[in-house]
Amino acid sequence: MRPQQKDLVASNLYSIAQSKFDPNAYPRAVYAGKELVGFLMYNVWETKEKIREASIYRFMIDVKHQGRATAVRRRAGVDEIKATPGVKKVSIGYMLENAVAKQFYASFGFVEVGRDEDGEIEAELTL
Numbered sequence: 194m195r196p197q198q199k200d201l202v203a204s205n206l207y208s209i210a211q212s213k214f215d216p217n218a219y220p221r222a223v224y225a226g227k228e229l230v231g232f233l234m235y236n237v238w239e240t241k242e243k244i245r246e247a248s249i250y251r252f253m254i255d256v257k258h259q260g261r262a263t264a265v266r267r268r269a270g271v272d273e274i275k276a277t278p279g280v281k282k283v284s285i286g287y288m289l290e291n292a293v294a295k296q297f298y299a300s301f302g303f304v305e306v307g308r309d310e311d312g313e314i315e316a317e318l319t320l
Contacts, residue, residue, distance in 0.1 A: 205232045208251045221273070223254065230258040237277055245279035250286065252294075259293070271301055271318070281320055286313040 212218035212234060223231035234251035274283050285303055287294040289312065295305075303316035 205251075205253065208232065208234050219273075220251075223252075225258060230255050235274060235283075237274075237280060244281055245277070247274045247277065247280050247283045248285070249274075249283065252285070275320055283318045283320065284315060285318075286315050289314055 209220055212220045215236070217236040217238060218234055219236065220232070220234045222229055223233050231254040232251065233249060233253075235247050235249045237245060237247045239245050271283065274280060283303075285298055286309060287298065289308075295314065295316075298316055301318060303318045305314055305316045307315050309315050
């Protein structure tokens with residue numbers, strides 16, 4: 194992790210520990226081919242309207258592999274989420290100053306829809 198990225202995302206250790214207390218958390222390794230390059234965690238829930246949605250709330254790529262989006266795109270969890278029965282929308286959040294994340298998520302089709310209560314950008318992908 195680059196020093197300027199330290200405050201942009203929680204650590205993998207924290208995320209894995211968090212997943213042990215949240216039965217709806219799905220921690221996943223991210224691979225480029227057979228090489229481990231990152232970590233992703235998401236959850237799936239049902240809205241009041243009985244629509245299933247997913248949220249990616251941790252996504253990290255090793256600094257050695259950042260900028261190589263095409264290598265990790267296929268395995269970055271979006272395909273797994275798309276295959277989850279009934280999921281119609283995926284959301285993701287990122288810090289305003291994280292221009293790399295903005296561009297990367299937009300390459301998957303995520304569209305910014307606003308900001309959350311902490312000021313993070315919220316983006317959504319309709320499936």
